[in-house]
Amino acid sequence: MKVIIGSEKEIAEKAAQQYVELLKRKPNAVLGGATGSTPIGLYKELARLNKEGVISFKDVKTFNLDEYVGLDGSHDQSYRYFMNENLFKHIDIDIKNTRVPDGINTAVAADYDKEIEAAGGVDLQVLGIGVDGHIGFDEPGTPLDSITHVVELEQNTREVNSRFFNSIDEVPTHAVTMGIKTIMHARSIILLAIGKSKAEIIKKTLQGPITTDVPASILQLHPDVTFYLDEEAASLL
Ligand code: PGA
Numbered sequence: 001m002k003v004i005i006g007s008e009k010e011i012a013e014k015a016a017q018q019y020v021e022l023l024k025r026k027p028n029a030v031l032g033g034a035t036g037s038t039p040i041g042l043y044k045e046l047a048r049l050n051k052e053g054v055i056s057f058k059d060v061k062t063f064n065l066d067e068y069v070g071l072d073g074s075h076d077q078s079y080r081y082f083m084n085e086n087l088f089k090h091i092d093i094d095i096k097n098t099r100v101p102d103g104i105n106t107a108v109a110a111d112y113d114k115e116i117e118a119a120g121g122v123d124l125q126v127l128g129i130g131v132d133g134h135i136g137f138d139e140p141g142t143p144l145d146s147i148t149h150v151v152e153l154e155q156n157t158r159e160v161n162s163r164f165f166n167s168i169d170e171v172p173t174h175a176v177t178m179g180i181k182t183i184m185h186a187r188s189i190i191l192l193a194i195g196k197s198k199a200e201i202i203k204k205t206l207q208g209p210i211t212t213d214v215p216a217s218i219l220q221l222h223p224d225v226t227f228y229l230d231e232e233a234a235s236l237l
Contacts, residue, residue, distance in 0.1 A: 001219070002226040003206065003234070008194055011228040012041035015126070015190050018226070019046055020055055022124050022188075028059040030116070032125030032183075033087070033100075034136075035064070035079045038192045039126055040086055047090035057093035061119050063112070065127070065136040066177035067103035069150060077164055078103065101148060101176040109176050112148035116182065125186035129193050130157055133201050133214035137177035140213050146179030180218055189225040191216065193233040202229060203236040 004014055022029050033039075049055045064079055073080035080100040088098055101112055116122060127135045132154060138146065139154050152174055153161075162168040183189070193202050205216040206227065212218075219225045229237075 001206070001222075003237075004226060004228050005231060005234045006228075008041055008230050011192065011194075011230060012045045015042050015192060015226075015228045016045040016049060018124060018188070018190060020049060023055045023057075023060070026123060027056065028061070029123040030119050030121060031060055031062045032122040032178075032186055033062050033064040033083055033098075034126045034128050035066070035082045035086075036128040038128040038194050041194075042126065042192065043087040043090075047087065050091045057091045060093055061097045062093070062099065063116050063119070063122060063178075064098075064100040065125075065183070066175050067101040068172040069103050069106055069174035069176060070172050071103050073100070077170075101178075103172075103176060106150050106176050109148045109150055112176075112178070113182055116185075122186040124188045124190065125183060127183070127189060127191040127216075129191060129198060129201060129205065129216050131160065131197055131201055132156060133205060133216045135180075135183060135191070135216050135219075137175040138180050138183070138215045140215060142180055142212060142215055144180050144184075144212065144218060147182050148176065148178050150174055150176050180215060184218065184222055187224065189219060189222055190228060191219065191225065192228045194230045196232040196235065198229075198233040199236045202227070202233050206237065 067079045071078040158171040204214050210217045
């Protein structure tokens with residue numbers, strides 16, 4: 001487990017270097033995507049590096065962590081829409097090679113793991129973290145052997161995410177998310193955390209016991225995980 005601390009800009013740049021190294025070695029890598037405010041700086045940096053010709057996503061495949069149930073890709077709060085707007089339309093990726101779990105036909109959720117496997121498995125998965133320790137939408141109590149599945153969102157998660165909607169009533173009650181096992185299968189993992197609101201959960205995740213009460217704490221068992229933290233998120237370590 002590696003921990004890298006710096007300003008928001010520094011950690012985005014350093015995390016992006018992991019993509020540069022991977023794509024030099026494996027131009028057809030499989031990348032695991034995340035949404036939320038945290039990875040936006042990283043995505044901007046990846047778009048810049050792509051524009052400058054340092055990296056190409058021409059042969060890359062992506063699988064995103066999660067999607068709201070009930071929102072299709074045209075909804076501006078869907079995670080498909082987020083990925084198109086914040087990353088895919090700014091890089092040379094073939095949109096056909098990008099996957100986000102299906103928030104409408106949730107019956108196919110478990111097939112997502114098979115698709116990931118058929119693509120060769122995720123080489124590099126980026127994660128944010130919720131204040132309750134969720135990764136993807138795997139809330140506290142999610143079994144460690146879970147694969148992609150439908151979850152009911154915690155009230156607290158809906159409240160935190162309501163900032164992107166007109167009101168909390170519009171925030172979907174369910175989501176489809178990669179499971180803990182799906183996430184842990186990635187060969188390398190990056191977890192980004194920014195801001196004071198994440199300080200306490202980052203301490204529990206890195207220095208507390210490994211427990212399903214703090215889903216991110218399972219990452220302590222992953223052989224290749226790097227935490228990129230700004231000074232505020234790292235302030236209680
Ligand atoms: P955030 O969300 O990046 O918007 O803080 C992280 C998460 O809930 O996983």
